Amino acid sequence: MSGIISQNVGRTSGLVKAAAAGGGAWTLIETITASSDSTIEFDSGIDSTYPIYLFKIINLHVSSNNTKPQVNFRDGSTAYDATKTTTHYSCSHNEADNQTWLQYETGGDLAESTGDQAFFYQNVSNVDDAASSGELFLFSPSSTTFVKHFIGRLAVVANPVASGQGYIGGYCNTTAAIDGVQFKMNSGNIDAGTFKMYGLGDS
């Protein structure tokens, strides 16, 4: 690139020129706002345009107490049921300051399973001011050669009331393209929350 505008790329004032296909900057693709929804689905816009997709979960408020935020992936059909092997661990510290943990969640991981992956296996709270926020990276979803990795973390208000964080990592064990991502609760609805999908270009 050349010229005054392109030379200004990376600056914090004035005009910059957005490079083709996002030019490496995170490009906001879609925002979905939850309102008592059973599922939040990004069912388009996941393709070879970007090699990395990032999902931001902001203030996810659940309708039912003691429930688990979950994610799943679509690999070509209409169902969100890609086969996955994952790890899941979590940590927590309660408001009463008498309980902490860091542990592997043996009940919350998956081994070649098509089921939903819990973000926080130990359950979240539905008290009025409770909400969860976090992120999920999805790598090379359109690759038809390799499995598809994902890495995520979600900060939650746990039940009983505590600060908690769930960490997930794993792969969709398929060489089919992943073309959809679904968020849901294991029970009840996603009462409120904002879900954003970004793409990160590499050229």
Place this chain on the structure above:
Amino acid sequence: MSGIIAQNTLGGSGLIKSPEGGGVWNFIKKLTASASSDLSFVNGTDDVVLDSTYKTYFFTFKNIHASAQANFQVNFSEDTGSNYNVTKTTIYFFASHNEAGDSTSLSYQASYDLAQGTGAQPLGLSFSSDNDAGGAGYMHLFDPSNTTFVKQFISTAGGFTDGDYYNTNNVSGYCNTTSAVDAVQFSMSTGNIDAGDICLYGVSS
């Protein structure tokens, strides 16, 4: 902000108004492996910027395919790539789970951390050479050109081994030097990076 230009923020074409206070991610360089012994980002070489231009740098790893099962690793240079041997102290822990579903672990890996070591730091253990195996993840490198403080880095990478164990690898540490870090090298502990790519981004501040 208002107006046509402001409405185009985060768009993939045309003009955008850069946000006040920075935060813009800028693509800098993509290195694609092809039976490569290493992928090295050297400031000032081949359009690589790794200096005071940005306070935070971000590397992404995609489909890192090993020629033979080996650890995916990183090292740093303070002499523009002549030597990758910056002194580091690091931590390493991972969560592991196999496809058979009969083995799990969340553990600190004392064999793979460094205590004032100059060797390469593993970012992912035993990446498989299976045809469909490709590790993925990211690494933050903070303020590499600072000449007052050490240089922190944080990485998370996922990969699976030849025995179908999946590991979520978590690494952080610091280059214990007040010299600027001006080059970063990724490699396998043995063999080559058969395929995959690593991208470098700078986050304007």
